[in-house]
Amino acid sequence: MQFFGGGSLTSVAPEVTPSPAAPPGTGTGANAQVLYVFNRNGVCLLYREWHRPLHTLDPTQDHKLMFGLLFSLRSFTSKIDPTTAEKGNLGVPLLPGQGCSFYSFKTNTYKLNFMESPSGIKLILITHPRTGDQRDSLKHIYNLYVEYVVKNPLYAPGTPIK
Amino acid sequence: MALAAIYSLFIINKSGGLIYYKDYGSARRIDTNDSLRLASLWHSMHAISQQLSPIPGCTGIDLLQAHNFDLHCFQSLTGTKFFVVCETGAQNMETLLKVIYELYTDFVLKNPFYEMEMPIRCELFDLNLAQVIHKDRVALLGR
Numbered sequence: 001m002q003f004f005g006g007g008s009l010t011s012v013a014p015e016v017t018p019s020p021a022a023p024p025g026t027g028t029g030a031n032a033q034v035l036y037v038f039n040r041n042g043v044c045l046l047y048r049e050w051h052r053p054l055h056t057l058d059p060t061q062d063h064k065l066m067f068g069l070l071f072s073l074r075s076f077t078s079k080i081d082p083t084t085a086e087k088g089n090l091g092v093p094l095l096p097g098q099g100c101s102f103y104s105f106k107t108n109t110y111k112l113n114f115m116e117s118p119s120g121i122k123l124i125l126i127t128h129p130r131t132g133d134q135r136d137s138l139k140h141i142y143n144l145y146v147e148y149v150v151k152n153p154l155y156a157p158g159t160p161i162k
Numbered sequence: 163m164a165l166a167a168i169y170s171l172f173i174i175n176k177s178g179g180l181i182y183y184k185d186y187g188s189a190r191r192i193d194t195n196d197s198l199r200l201a202s203l204w205h206s207m208h209a210i211s212q213q214l215s216p217i218p219g220c221t222g223i224d225l226l227q228a229h230n231f232d233l234h235c236f237q238s239l240t241g242t243k244f245f246v247v248c249e250t251g252a253q254n255m256e257t258l259l260k261v262i263y264e265l266y267t268d269f270v271l272k273n274p275f276y277e278m279e280m281p282i283r284c285e286l287f288d289l290n291l292a293q294v295i296h297k298d299r300v301a302l303l304g305r
Contacts, residue, residue, distance in 0.1 A: 033216050034216055049216070051216070052216040053216065053217055053218070054215065054216055054217055054218045056213050056214070056215075057213070062214070065210060065213065065214060066214060068210075069207060069210045069211065069214065072203060072206075072207055073207055073226075075203075076200060076203050076204065076207065077226070077228045079192075079196065079200060080192070080200055080231075080233070080247060081228070081230050081231060082169035082170065082187070082188035082189060082230070082231055082247055083188075083189055083230045083231065084189055084190075084230075085189040085190045086190075090196065090199055090200075090203075100228050100229055100230045100231070101228060101229060102226055102227060102228035102229075103227055103228065103229065104226075104227045105211070105223050105225065105226040105227065106223070106224055106225045106226075106227075107211055107212075107215065107220050107221065107222055107223050107224055108219070108220060108221050108224060109215050109216075109217040109218075109219055109220040109221075110215055110216055110217060110220065112211075112214075126216060
């Protein structure tokens with residue numbers, strides 16, 4: 001069963017949510033802990049958690065904080081980028097392809113993998129710190145999103161995925 | 163494969179203010195105001211990342227991987243942060259950061275004229291730091 005079910009309500013409890021067919025190279029996908037999908041405006045389209053022992057904030061605040069962090073991090077990386085000679089501006093909102101963007105960061109307890117599509121859809125996958133490069137998995141998830149969500153005629157863009 | 167070219171080094175005090183910035187070869191040197199802003203931005207993001215952790219006990223971002231560069235960060239027990247912007251895939255940056263931390267404790271903290279949390283203006287620190295960085299470069303790149 002897919003998570004992005006076309007129109008049907010996937011109200012499955014978090015521990016039971018099955019993951020879609022795993023892309024080659026990631027084993028059983030048992031590593032993923034939390035998944036967020038945001039659109040350009042900061043609306044959280046999808047949030048799934050499989051293993052999250054600690055909840056610091058309530059869900060809406062958590063989503064806002066996550067989106068804010070990514071927004072600022074992108075601004076930061078495009079400004080601190082040592083390989084381009086142009087002077088970016090720090091406060092200016094960036095377009096999806098503009099400036100150097102990061103694809104992952106790691107702390108001692110988790111690793112956050114990030115991908116932004118050209119249309120501004122941001123995918124965030126939080127995993128165990130020792131996980132390898134997840135860019136392909138994120139691309140796979142994005143393809144699923146396109147297949148099942150965008151092409152679903154009953155789906156209104158900008159609303160949470162059900 | 164040629165290793166570790168560092169592009170720049172930043173040192174941030176515990177309140178988030180920039181106390182040291184050295185550029186070793188970026189395409190464009192960041193001007194002072196911008197470097198101060200970037201340092202405070204990093205300080206806040208480091209703190210926010212701790213709040214978003216799904217597992218208790220997070221101590222902040224250690225490594226940020228971007229398409230054009232990597233950023234390694236080391237936070238001492240007192241809250242001083244050292245971060246280097248380097249090439250993607252650079253090895254041994256954590257060791258380098260620890261060496262820089264040692265130099266900091268030896269030449270900055272033990273300097274009786276240095277005021278805590280103020281920008282670093284210690285010649286010996288600069289000299290030794292330059293030696294460490296260039297020694298690494300020479301050894302690794304053969305130049």
